[in-house]
Amino acid sequence: MSTGELVIEDLRAGIPGREILKGLTLTVRSGEVHAVMGPNGSGKSTLAHVLMGRPGYEVLGGSVTLDGIDLLGLPTWQRARAGLFLAMQHPIEVPGVSLVESLTAARRIVPTDETAPDVNERLHAEAARIGFDERFLDRSLNVDLSGGERKRNETLQLGVLRPRFAILDEIDSGLDVDALADVGKRVQEATTEWGLGVLAITHFHRLLDVLHPDVVHVLSGGRVVATGGSELAEIVDRTGYAAYT
Numbered sequence: 712m713s714t715g716e717l718v719i720e721d722l723r724a725g726i727p728g729r730e731i732l733k734g735l736t737l738t739v740r741s742g743e744v745h746a747v748m749g750p751n752g753s754g755k756s757t758l759a760h761v762l763m764g765r766p767g768y769e770v771l772g773g774s775v776t777l778d779g780i781d782l783l784g785l786p787t788w789q790r791a792r793a794g795l796f797l798a799m800q801h802p803i804e805v806p807g808v809s810l811v812e813s814l815t816a817a818r819r820i821v822p823t824d825e826t827a828p829d830v831n832e833r834l835h836a837e838a839a840r841i842g843f844d845e846r847f848l849d850r851s852l853n854v855d856l857s858g859g860e861r862k863r864n865e866t867l868q869l870g871v872l873r874p875r876f877a878i879l880d881e882i883d884s885g886l887d888v889d890a891l892a893d894v895g896k897r898v899q900e901a902t903t904e905w906g907l908g909v910l911a912i913t914h915f916h917r918l919l920d921v922l923h924p925d926v927v928h929v930l931s932g933g934r935v936v937a938t939g940g941s942e943l944a945e946i947v948d949r950t951g952y953a954a955y956t
């Protein structure tokens with residue numbers, strides 16, 4: 712069971728010439744689910760990209776550590792090796808590379824426990840858990856998949872790789888009600904199965920009905936402007952973000 716913490720402290724970051732995150736602080740511990748909500752353009756995806764080290768974003772100040780390891784000084788693959796995973800808001804198509812190939816490559820750098828089954832075995836078990844059609848497993852990564860299928864695909868990768876901390880950038884977008892329930896349940900179970908810590912970016916309370924947040928943060932203008940329990944998500948759902956901007 713994983714124990715540890717992902718600590719984001721006074722993070723300031725953006726693109727050249729524009730600061731988007733303006734001093735963001737939050738800590739996610741193993742097994743916890745933190746929801747990040749916020750209006751369009753508030754910097755949620757920027758946070759996800761900066762945490763994972765996407766090229767084109769600059770860090771202007773602050774720190775991000777995973778069990779004391781400075782992530783911001785590491786290339787993306789080493790952040791993954793340290794235990795960080797990102798489910799992208801818009802998963803990209805990778806023609807010519809199958810899901811199995813990409814996961815086999817990823818497992819070479821991501822530590823797995825000695826008894827972990829091989830990629831194929833785990834892939835099929837995880838596909839069954841979230842009702843992902845096996846027909847898609849041999850296709851090129853995300854090619855010709857619908858939005859919802861891509862989100863299931865991201866969840867599948869999470870289940871196979873079993874990272875310590877996962878950032879889910881609108882994993883609910885494009886999912887129908889049944890798929891949402893499957894995905895939410897799978898992620899929720901991971902928090903107790905291996906102690907996954909989750910930063911779930913979402914607009915909608917409906918994800919949080921299946922993936923229960925321990926803490927809810929509202930992001931606005933690149934800062935956390937409110938933090939609370941699950942009741943905060945309900946309030947935002949009812950009243951919108953106006954009170955927080």
Ligand code: ADP
Pocket residue numbers: 726731749750751752753754755756757758767
């Ligand atoms: P959210 O995910 O909360 O909707 P984003 O983090 O995607 O917001 O974007 C925050 C702001 O920064 C937006 O105004 C967006 O247009 C801008 N932005 C983010 N990334 C880039 C980029 N690579 N190039 C230009 N503008 C960007």
Ligand code: MG
Pocket residue numbers: 755756757800
């Ligand atoms: Mg976004």
